[in-house]
Amino acid sequence: MKVKCLRLDDMGRGIALVDGKTTFISNLLQDEEALIEIVLSKKNYNEGKIIKLLCESPDRVKPNCPYLNCGCQLKHLDYAKELSYKEEKLQNILEKFAKVNVKVNKIVYDDNMHYRNKITLKVNNQVGYFSNNSNNFIPIKACDLVSPKVNKIIEILNKEDLKDVKEITIKDFDQMMIIIKGNMNLQNLSKYTDTIYMDDKLVQGEAYVTTKLKDLTFKISKDAFFQVNKSLTEKLYDIVVKELDGHKDQTVLDLYCGTGTISLILSKYFKKVIGAEINKEAVTCANINKEMNHIDNVTFICADASKVINDLKADKVVVDPPRSGLTKKGINDILKLKPETIVYISCNPITLARDLNLLKKEYDVVSVTPINMFPRTYHLETITKLKKCIDKNFITTT
Ligand SMILES: C[S@@+](CC[C@H](N)C(=O)[O-])C[C@H]1O[C@@H](n2cnc3c(N)ncnc32)[C@H](O)[C@@H]1O
Numbered sequence: 302m303k304v305k306c307l308r309l310d311d312m313g314r315g316i317a318l319v320d321g322k323t324t325f326i327s328n329l330l331q332d333e334e335a336l337i338e339i340v341l342s343k344k345n346y347n348e349g350k351i352i353k354l355l356c357e358s359p360d361r362v363k364p365n366c367p368y369l370n371c372g373c374q375l376k377h378l379d380y381a382k383e384l385s386y387k388e389e390k391l392q393n394i395l396e397k398f399a400k401v402n403v404k405v406n407k408i409v410y411d412d413n414m415h416y417r418n419k420i421t422l423k424v425n426n427q428v429g430y431f432s433n434n435s436n437n438f439i440p441i442k443a444c445d446l447v448s449p450k451v452n453k454i455i456e457i458l459n460k461e462d463l464k465d466v467k468e469i470t471i472k473d474f475d476q477m478m479i480i481i482k483g484n485m486n487l488q489n490l491s492k493y494t495d496t497i498y499m500d501d502k503l504v505q506g507e508a509y510v511t512t513k514l515k516d517l518t519f520k521i522s523k524d525a526f527f528q529v530n531k532s533l534t535e536k537l538y539d540i541v542v543k544e545l546d547g548h549k550d551q552t553v554l555d556l557y558c559g560t561g562t563i564s565l566i567l568s569k570y571f572k573k574v575i576g577a578e579i580n581k582e583a584v585t586c587a588n589i590n591k592e593m594n595h596i597d598n599v600t601f602i603c604a605d606a607s608k609v610i611n612d613l614k615a616d617k618v619v620v621d622p623p624r625s626g627l628t629k630k631g632i633n634d635i636l637k638l639k640p641e642t643i644v645y646i647s648c649n650p651i652t653l654a655r656d657l658n659l660l661k662k663e664y665d666v667v668s669v670t671p672i673n674m675f676p677r678t679y680h681l682e683t684i685t686k687l688k689k690c691i692d693k694n695f696i697t698t699t
Pocket of ligand 1: 526527528556557558559560561562563577578579580583604605606607621622623
């Protein structure tokens with residue numbers, strides 16, 4: 302059937318109406334017309350697939366990557382339009398779900414499209430990705446989001462016998478790390494990488510790779526989290542420093558601190574920094590990073606962040622939770638702690654909005670800045686500054 306796309310949804314899919322029913326169509330842009338086939342029909346919505354594009358948007362670009370639905374949902378959209386789409390999407394989600402009255406700042410971005418320092422490849426004799434939201438395997442010869450060095454590794458891998466391999470992660474920092482789930486012959490691969498893990502065993506090189514962020518050096522291990530886009534991470538951390546506006550007589554709490562990057566960058570602006578992180582390996586890295594950078598006013602705690610806030614004292618708090626956001630207990634404990642400033646870093650605007658809706662009882666949202674940490678995908682990072690509202694505090698305590 303023929304449809305016209307009304308707008309993009311929050312996952313970058315085109316929305317059209319088919320007999321009045323909302324229909325989501327991947328790779329269709331606003332105002333484009335297409336012949337589509339319905340591939341899934343549910344009570345309240347359909348999912349459709351383009352059979353033929355009948356009328357192209359002037360915002361359509363030809364992507365460098367030939368694979369459909371491999372995870373870059375916006376690669377066919379002009380980059381400037383991608384940026385405005387993300388600003389508008391964030392504004393709409395905050396208005397709808399957080400009900401806060403704040404104008405989202407201009408999105409922070411750069412033009413590096415080969416930004417990913419980590420990819421996880423699925424394996425089915427060849428390497429590839431799973432198609433968006435499914436287990437359909439898409440074999441790939443290269444990925445447009447990574448460096449030429451990583452694409453060389455993909456080329457090498459595709460010539461190998463991969464029948465006993467399930468998944469391969471590549472981490473591309475000052476050194477290269479390859480993490481293989483399964484078994485394969487490493488003879489050809491070996492010279493293209495520093496570190497290799499095979500089935501959880503270190504079989505080549507050092508256990509850690511390193512990178513520099515700002516003026517600090519960080520070790521990154523096999524399973525610890527590290528942001529995927531280095532240049533925009535530095536911009537993100539600059540905003541964290543500015544929004545927290547540290548003082549040498551203050552303590553700051555860095556919840557969900559990963560390998561300690563934010564804590565260590567904040568150390569020179571605060572008297573004391575406390576980082577909390579659940580992943581043991583990440584905390585080990587954080588402590589190594591603290592020693593390596595000769596920093597002595599930071600303490601890392603290995604614990605569930607939402608369970609430790611109660612026992613701590615701090616003037617300011619930064620949180621950077623996973624996509625699921627904060628817990629209700631975590632939010633209540635932050636409210637009891639009464640920090641003067643909260644900086645909330647989020648990679649999921651929906652859970653951010655949900656959490657702001659609770660935090661706004663006692664905090665004003667003073668600025669929201671989107672960061673295009675994941676170009677060509679619908680994902681974005683957001684940094685939100687909240688300030689304790691004196692009036693609201695007065696009202697709740699009297
Ligand atoms: C988005 S990452 C942020 C890491 C760090 N702030 C950075 O910029 O690299 C979220 C981190 O939260 C950790 N995490 C997940 N659930 C947690 C929990 N309940 N308590 C503490 N940390 C948790 C993850 O292991 C991960 O390192």
